[in-house]
Every structure is written in C-alpha cells, then in structure tokens.
Amino acid sequence: MADETSARRFQEKVVLLTGAASGIGRATALRLAQEGATLFLADIAEPELESTAKEVEAIGSQVHAQRLDVSREEETEAALAACVAHFGGLQALCNVAGIIRFAHLADTSFEIWRRILSVNLDGTFLMCRAAMPHLLESGGNIVNVGSTAGLSGLPYGSAYGASKGGVHALTRALAVEFTHRGVRCNSVCPGSIDTAMMRPDIPEGAERRLLARSSSLHGPRGPERVAELIAFLASDEAQHISGEEIRIDGAALA
Template identity: 40%
Template sequence: MEQRFKGKAVIVTGAASGIGRGVAERFAQEGANVVLADIEAAKLQTVSAGLDAERTLVQRCDTGDHTQVQALVRAAVERFGRLDVMVNNAGVASEGKAGDVALDDWDQTIRVDLTGVFYGCRAALPELLKTRGCIVNTASVSGLGADWAMCAYNAAKGGVVNLTRAIALDYGGQGVRCNAVCPSLTRTGMTEDMLADAELVAKFMERLPLGRVAEPADIAAVVAFLASEDARFINGVNLPVDGGVTASNGQPPGG
C-alpha cells in the first residue's frame, strides 16, 4: 500500500472498535505513527497488538473531558515530535424524540459527539498550525438530514457538520484544512442490534442504492483520502460516504 503518511503523526479517537479501529489500521498501513485513543482501554490493547509497536501509542481518553484531550495531544507530540492529522471519531448514539429523550442521554450524546469533537479540534489546532496539518471529523448522514426518533444524535452530528465548516473557514488560510465524513449505516458495535433486525435492514436496503451496509474499511479509505495531499484543495466539506442514501429525495424505489 502507498505510504502517504510515512513520518507523520495521526491521532484517532474512538479507535478501540468500529470506524475508529478501521481508520487507525488504515493510517498504520500507510506508514503513519498512530495514536489510538478511546475510553475503552482494554479494547485499545487488542487493536494495538496488530500494529507496529514502534509506530503506535495507546492513550485512554474520555473525549468529553477537555483536560484528557489536551493530555492526549501532548502525549502524541511527546512520543512522535509532531501532529499532522487529528481524526475526531469517538461517538455514542441515543434514541428518543425531543419530548421524551432522557435528559442524561441528551447530555451524554452532546458531550461526546459534539463537544468532544470541539475539544479535539481545539487541542490539536496549535500543533496542526505548526505542521500545516488537517482535521477529519466523523459526522453522519444524520447530521445532513435527521433520523426518526434520534433527536440528540441528529443535533450533535448536525453540530459537527457546521463546526467542520467553521474551522475550515477560520483556519484554512493558515494552512489547516478541516473536513468530515458522513457515513450511513456501517457495520460497527454501535449498529450490531440494528443489523440483527432483518426487517429493519430490509427497510435500509430500500434506500441504499449500493445494496449493502458499509464496512469500517470503506469509511477509513475516505478519511485517509481527506487527510492526504490528494485532497489538498478540499476544505470545509462534509462528504457523504453512504452508498447513495443522500442521492434520494425520499421517494420510494420502483415506479
């Protein structure tokens, strides 16, 4: 595989599983020094076991805690001497309409999915300004158009979409690009229960032109592209990686 990130340092939050794990593995395959961050420390060790120890740093981090995120960035720079790419991927999901979502679920979802991304951007920016590096956030198609009965998640991911644009505007002139990927249904631990529901999956397939669920590697490939020099003139984009879901106007298939 092409070594586009050889000698560069990359932080990936939420790296213990799912999309984050796929992203971390992709950057490692392309030669990067990778910092694996997650609140699930034991799972991080499992991921790191498959990577080059000399090019890997494991750091437990609650991305909803600004002091821990600052410590994460410091640890990355202390170990690898620089920071080139910040991937803000850690996230949680919750269900509920505005009238009945549990307030604790709302607070937790906004804290991790939106405030945590802000903390990651804020902590990384001083180092990225030195290297003219970039940020890639994990938003969602749920941030481009809402899901039924997922009020908090929709709001958080919508915030990530516009935060991505704001950072692109404010720091692009100083050499720091900021983009986001917006996945649709992806095979991760978070979607395990959904994918076990054959009727629900069938409904998804009606709206998914490519006819399959995304794999973490599908999203990781796009994250790596956005972080690479191949995307050097892409800034402030929230890119759907959704198999064509957002190509539809909502009309049912057929006819």
C-alpha cells in the same frame, strides 16, 4: 502484515485518532498503519484499544495507545500534550469517537441528550481546539466523523442528529478560519456502516419505515470503506479539499 501495494502517504506523519478501539476508528488505524503512519490512538474502551494497538504494531507502525474520554476537557489537553511529547508533533487529527442512543423524544432525558452532545460535539470541539496549535505548526489537517443523521432527519435520534449537524457546522467554521493558515478541515458523513453502532436498541413502537428512510441502496458496507475516505482526506492528495462534508452512504441521501 502491511499491504505492499498500498500507497505510503503517511510515512513520517503522526496521526491522532479517537474512537480507535472499534468499528470505523479501528479500521482507520489499520489503514493508516498500512500507509506508514505513526499513530497516537485514543478511546475509552481500554482492552479493545490495546488490541487495536497490537494490530497496528504487527503491521510495523509506531503506536502509542491512551485511554481518553473526549468529553473531558482536561483529558483532551493531556492527550495532545502526550502525543507531542511522544512523537514530536502532529500532522493529522481524526475525530472518530461517537455514541448513539435511540429513544422517542419523550423518553430522551436531558441527561441522555447532554451525554450524546457532550461526546459527539463537545468532544470534537475539544480535540480540535487542543490540536490546532500543533496542526498550525505542521500544516496539518482535521477529519471529523459526522453522519447522514446530521444532514437529514433521523427518527428517534434527535440528540444524535443534532450532535452530528453540529460537527458539520463546527468543521465548516474551522475550515473558513484556518484553511488560509494552512490547516484543512473536513468531515465525512457515513451511513449504513456495519459496526456495533448499526445494531442499537430500537425503542418499542418505533416505525421501521421511518428508520429505513436513510438506508444505503446497496446494503451496508464495512468500516474499511470509511477508513479509505478518511485516509484520503487526511493525506496530501486532498490538499485542495477543505470545508467539505462527504457522504459515504450508498446513495441513501442522493
């Protein structure tokens, strides 16, 4: 049921959202639906993606859900083509899909390193590149999900931190290249958000005090908090904000 009191900032707007099957992506889909968005939802986890799509439908929004591995170039291009074919255009791209794996450096195989970079960084790049012609046409915008791990060192998370630092740098580069042509690009940097990702396997021998360095000072918060921030940045209320990375981490890195 739509929240009658919420703003309807996304009425008549099409948003493509990756990582929509769970956590922050699912919460963002529901938030945008409550604000009237037409949603193209994508993820690799198909059954969970379908259940997000059903929740969005129940709110009353138009939705299309499609399996997408963001690390596969041809799939990203096909997803953008499908979105435009379904809904006639695109006003915002939210890149939320991501993976993490904790490991000591010596146990971080090149394969794991490549996979994390491939989903988190290549996937974000591929989606931005495929979406840009449509965003230039609509005067739309991009919100990428980075991480506090891309701003400060995350022990046992070298690949993840490198991928998220890359996402922030990519976002700034695109903001400088495209803001004057009408497309804003921002990233959000969450920390301590209570999702499946917050419960990873910690490697044996890991020092908990190092892991605790970037913990929120008021404890974890739900994914809805990040969804609110993504919705704000993707909306016209943020029309003079571009090239920004906004921490949402309960003062962890303050």
